[in-house]
Amino acid sequence: LEAKEEFEHSSLAVDVMRPRRGDPALAVLTQDSMTVEEVETVVDSTHYSGFPVVVSQESQRLVGFVLRRDLLISIDNARKRQDGVVSTSQVVFTEHAPTQPPEAPPPLRLRGIMDLSPFTVTDHTPMDITVDIFRKLGLRQCLVTHNGRLLGIITKKDILKHMAQIANRDPDSILFN
């Protein structure tokens, strides 16, 4: 029993987060370098409930989190309103839209639907602490960073699966893990 408790306490955010080794990369959006069409492709090609927004693919610096549902509604509304937003419009999560050539279509500004301070833990945060925060703050997901770079995501379901796995584990394998 004690060994089990120790095992649980020794799990870290990095052990529970997705993507796992071999999984497709984390699906992220960039703050001002994607078109409406590119955002739609990311959303349509996955089933995730939300997407971290990063400064750039190279930096992987987190700026916020946006829900799939809100993205779909906003893009749909913008296209319907016919205020010039088209597939090649730039999607902008920053406060000010970057300067574009005069002939470029108007940008789609989506800062308003972004959670500007999504909860994050570092990869080495013990899972008992992370679980505690999920419970206390009623989180649905939390992001995982390392040295300020976005590494992964943990959803409530990921935690429940992880806990079920630990509970089902053969006691011997726990002792020798």
Ligand code: ADP
């Ligand atoms: P749930 O875990 O409730 O099913 P999601 O559908 O958002 O929620 O996530 C399904 C799985 O994909 C989870 O294991 C989660 O960690 C992972 N995941 C969630 N969002 C992303 C993302 N943007 N990129 C990669 N994996 C993700």
